[in-house]
């Protein structure tokens with residue numbers, strides 16, 4: 001289990017917090033997502049957790065031990081796949097993985113197996129410099145799996161990938177979850193958050209404003225509505241009515257009783273609509 005408690009981060013030293021009093025826990029086999037717009041503080045939290053940024057204030061414990069006290073042990077347990085790939089562009093895809101594998105003091109996976117898994121088997125002996133953006137992203141993702149991580153950190157794991165590749169990566173993430181890996185994912189894409197995450201934390205201006213399963217967030221904050229299409233004077237009209245609003249409920253009854261209804265669809269709030277409701281701003 002990972003426990004993040006009262007995390008703060010100030011880049012300026014002037015009390016301007018990029019991350020403010022952030023707390024959450026992640027269990028084995030859980031995909032925990034940070035959903036928020038650019039500048040919300042997602043990378044800052046991720047960078048502190050992976051040791052790229054110094055922990056200024058707060059606690060991060062892995063199975064009850066501070067990650068600061070188990071730095072090397074923690075490095076061997078985590079996999080990191082961030083958006084801006086830091087690859088050795090003069091080395092081939094295979095050599096990149098082989099080199100990185102040498103940094104761990106735990107057994108590592110066969111690079112070729114991982115390259116095949118992400119669909120880069122045929123490009124294993126090509127220099128990383130000649131990889132496309134999506135191929136580099138897949139190479140970094142494959143690299144993050146080298147040490148069979150117990151905790152996987154993924155930054156926008158599906159962004160910019162074509163649908164068939166995104167689907168391969170998604171399946172691997174789900175497989176890692178089945179193998180009880182803790183997965184921390186950051187994204188500004190509500191569909192990714194909804195599809196993959198067991199728990200989603202909304203982050204805005206450095207603070208977590210809500211955190212729950214996508215379903216519970218919708219039940220708690222989303223207003224249930226229906227879209228009714230009806231025919232009138234040869235024309236199709238449509239109205240969106242909120243079920244919990246008495247006036248809308250009466251209107252719905254009236255439409256059903258007096259109009260020729262063509263379709264009625266129930267509509268769920270999207271995570272972005274709830275984010276806007278809670279923060280006053282959108283995700284992009």
Ligand SMILES: Nc1ncnc2c1ncn2[C@@H]1O[C@H](COP(=O)(O)OP(=O)(O)OP(=O)(O)O)[C@@H](O)[C@H]1O
Nearest residue numbers: 011012018036037038039040041042043044045188
């Ligand atoms: N190295 C830095 N020095 C100063 N301020 C920074 C630094 N890195 C980030 N910030 C600021 O901290 C805040 C949070 O940024 P962060 O990169 O964590 O957001 P994010 O949610 O990851 O955004 P994105 O989705 O664009 O990566 C922003 O106001 C950003 O300008």
